[in-house]
Amino acid sequence: xxxxxxxxxxxxxxxxxxxxxxxxxxxxxxxxxxxxxxxxxxxxxxxxxxxxxxxxxxxxxxxxxxxxxxxxxxxxxxxxxxxxxxxxxxxxxxxxxxxxxxxxxxxxxxxxxxxxxxxxxxxxxxxxxxxxxxxxxx
Numbered sequence: 001x002x003x004x005x006x007x008x009x010x011x012x013x014x015x016x017x018x019x020x021x022x023x024x025x026x027x028x029x030x031x032x033x034x035x036x037x038x039x040x041x042x043x044x045x046x047x048x049x050x051x052x053x054x055x056x057x058x059x060x061x062x063x064x065x066x067x068x069x070x071x072x073x074x075x076x077x078x079x080x081x082x083x084x085x086x087x088x089x090x091x092x093x094x095x096x097x098x099x100x101x102x103x104x105x106x107x108x109x110x111x112x113x114x115x116x117x118x119x120x121x122x123x124x125x126x127x128x129x130x131x132x133x134x135x136x137x138x
Contacts, residue, residue, distance in 0.1 A: 025088065025095075025123075026088045028122075028123050029088055029095065029097050029113075029115050029123050030085050030088075030097065032051050032115070032122075032123045032124070032125065033051075033085075033097060033099060033113055033125065035047070035051060036048050036051040036125060037077065037080060037083065039051070040067075040070060040077065040078045040079070041079065043067075045063035045064055045066065045067040046063045048063070048066070048067060048070070049062075049063035049066045049067070051124060051125050052066060052124060052125055053116045053118075053124035053125060053126035053127075054124070055116075055126055055127075056124075056125065056126060056127065074111075074128065074130060075103055075104055075105070076101045076102075076103030076104070076107070076109040076111065076130060077101065077111055077128060077130065078104075079103070079104040080101040080102060080103060080104070081102040081103070081104065081106065082101070082102045083099050083100065083101045083102070084099070084100050085097060085098070085099055085100075086098035086099065086100065086110075088115075094114050094115075094116075094126075095114070095115040095116075095117070096112050096113065096114055096115070097112075097113040097115055098110055098111070098112055098113075099111045099112075099113060107132075108132070109130055109131065109132060110130075110131045110132070111128050111129070111130050111131075112128065112129040112130075112131065113125055113127075113128050114126045114127040114128070114129070
């Protein structure tokens with residue numbers, strides 16, 4: 001099922017946006033992702049962790065544990081040379097924000113951010129799936 005979601009999002013991204021979203025949603029989602037990347041770049045574990053959804057916090061119960069996982073498994077997200085957003089879309093009922101990254105090693109990646117709107121209306125990051133990127137630098 002996870003592979004299906006990833007394939008659907010990637011195809012939708014390549015084809016262009018298929019689901020209408022408000023400008024406010026797009027701006028808010030991209031703001032959360034940008035804020036988390038900036039927190040990673042500053043090694044601010046508490047700030048980076050504050051953007052994680054409850055399901056992520058349940059798996060990584062402290063900012064330090066979360067930061068170590070990102071540092072060791074998501075170097076392109078932790079220290080991107082650059083990044084740019086693709087169109088916000090939906091797959092399997094979930095909002096997904098593709099982000100083209102150039103990792104610290106100069107290699108392109110695509111990060112699919114699964115976003116979750118909270119009861120208070122804020123957006124949190126419920127997961128990130130990192131794929132090899134294609135084409136030009138972000």
